[in-house]
Amino acid sequence: MKAVILAGGLGTRLSEATHLIPKPMVEIGGKPILWHIMKTYSHYGINEFVICLGYKSYIIKEWFANYFLHSSDVTIDLWDNSIEIHDNHSDHWKVTLIDTGLHTMTAGRVKKIQKYIGEETFLLTYGDGVGDIDIHKSIEHHRKSRRYLTVTAYKPQGKFGSLEMDEKGNVTSFTEKPKGDGMWINAGYFVCEPEFFDYLDGDNMMLEKKPLETLAKENQMTSYIHDGFWKPMDTLKDNNELNDMWNSGNAPWKLWD
Template identity: 25%
Template structure:
């Protein structure tokens, strides 16, 4: 690539500055170098999100989260060698350095012919009753409500398609014919769509027991009433990099206690904090799962994602959290639906 130098940064560059760089470039990657072009480390979106989970400030320097021992190759080898190195190690980028570790080039797999089309399945949960959105859902299933000029579910499918994911399974129940008649096999959207039909409520994990064609690679599960601008390719990369069997997207939620909170020691008053703000991570309804976890899910039984994750954690499996920093909205109530359409109108989400 001729523009690989666009992703070079200094070690004192702030995390927020690198986030903007990664989001603005198509390479989703940055290389940390000093003034003499010595390679000090590399940064991916996953490195940044792990730093956020550790509580690092966005004003912290990028050296706090960079990978200081990245995989790289020395110069002077054949193009075919580098291509095979990328392919076998499943790397998306490969820094090329001199014998004394000066950065000479960065090769990106997206620009090489061997890159395969993404086959990962996307399971969308669209069978809920949407009771909190009545009367809007008296005649339409919630995922078919329009935000802007198209159903929520179509916007979700387009979001995945924009990142190369085209194989979908939609779990349907309530007013399923409206969803199936609209999307059919997905041909008109340039994707492949299959359906699983719940005859009773099975929950966000229990419905996966109905999958006839089991995935052979990590797959996505997402609630069909969410709007988000998350980069699904970055999410999948994070899942693979952390060697997780299950990854849950999480969203920071803030709430303020409307009173002064006190700390005491017996009768003695130690401190007063006026209306403190508490921060917690909450489940965002987007998951990546390895096929092996399907063996954990009971057949024909209500089983929600939190139950699945708890069971995996009890078994000491590697389960990860992926913090969302992009637009995200759960359309669960009338006020949320109104906000979604307002955001669309204002260009915040389109």
């Protein structure tokens, strides 16, 4: 089974970093967030990836082309241009990198990689969110549902502390970061049947608009409930928080050894 990762957006809300590199290449603990997402899938035996590129696609291509240099000690002989790899720490991944266009929307990007998937079930997620998602359980839930698409549903925490007060204004209870407004959100980490491609059309189509809305109306979409950790990296603050978790040894999404 292949995992498709959307990695082509402009990442404008993280412009402090993305004016130089694509958002999926912004680092957590010295590794791109894209690598962290792939390690999550790899932990569950998913080692074949199709990555939808767009903005500054050559940076992602060059990073994977030089993966040995990023992950292993090497000896480079400048005389004959040979490289000797020492203590190979690379991953057993097969990565297909497809330039899906600079301004293509999310559904259009997925449609462009259809021929690399064929007629098999595949996984799909965004290139900017990490979590301790149980990929095996999401696949199992998807197969039991017999729907075209499964989306991982997550209920985020609120951003502010919640107060309860009596009629005199005295605080009777305080909860730091309660469970938001109670709404479930799309956390990505989809499981898709090949029929999903039939709902995608055109470079200007957003995955989150007509395709998902239509699937829901036709009762062809189900949800896998995730009540563990999940966090998107939308802003510099998010990136700093994820780095703090990683550097403190408390990164809940790190399922691998």
